Amino acid sequence: MSKLINVTFIDITTGMTLGIYEVPLEQLPQSFEVATTLNMGGSDWSIEDAEPKMSEEFIATGELTLKMRQLKKVKTDDILFSLPTISGHIPTDISKTAQFNDFIFTMHEDNWHQYEFLNKSSFPLIDLEIDKIKEVKTQHTKTVDKSLTAFTKCHLRTTINTPDLNIDLNKLKELLNATEVGSFALKGYEGFVPASFALKTGETTYYGILKGDEVVELSIADFSEHTINEIKQVVDVFEVVFVDWCNCEVIGAV
Incomplete structure (x- = not known):
């Protein structure tokens, strides 16, 4: 029978406990020292902190606390760029x-x-690149406020x-x-x-x-x-x- 680890899930943004569940050991990574993402309740969460971080420790105690941050999907239409172009090199x-x-x-x-x-x-x-940048500036400009103009597209110069x-x-x-x-x-x-x-x-x-x-x-x-x-x-x-x-x-x- 697989060993079960008692895992406490905490929303790091609010500090609220999302739940305490028994999770099979094979579903957990050996280490939380690297960036880890999990899906919970249909949403993706980034593990910001784990106590303890190494499997040897939570295997020994049978206890693990994960502090997580929900990853929100951003619509591509909502992405703004501060520059109309950047170098591709x-x-x-x-x-x-x-x-x-x-x-x-x-x-x-x-x-x-x-x-x-x-x-x-x-x-x-040079002319070809400038034509593409001018297109961004004329067709993909968005006024954020009186002092800031942003762009909904950014041309990557590669030629x-x-x-x-x-x-x-x-x-x-x-x-x-x-x-x-x-x-x-x-x-x-x-x-x-x-x-x-x-x-x-x-x-x-x-x-x-x-x-x-x-x-x-x-x-x-x-x-x-x-x-x-x-x-x-x-x-x-x-x-x-x-x-x-x-x-x-x-x-x-x-």
């Missing part, structure tokens, strides 16, 4: 060590390559791969009068973007990816109203184009 690998140690710059992954430099050869793909800009890092530093080189990390990741770097000027924070001493990806994060002058310098000297994806603006177009 956000890095997921991490490096435990920083390549440059002058400073560390961190940024949310949704902002990855939202303001980026590309080769002129990226046309007409343009690594631009391979081949910009000499030292020449870029010299052009921008940047004396320090930092490392770059995405918030929530326990490490740094591999082969990444960051530069700071009085107006702007630049970040990108290196291949040896050459910059193959270059983007802008923090900036001011005077950053446009730096952008035009980079565009002219290195014969690239600059794209502000969310605003569908291009500098240096052919």
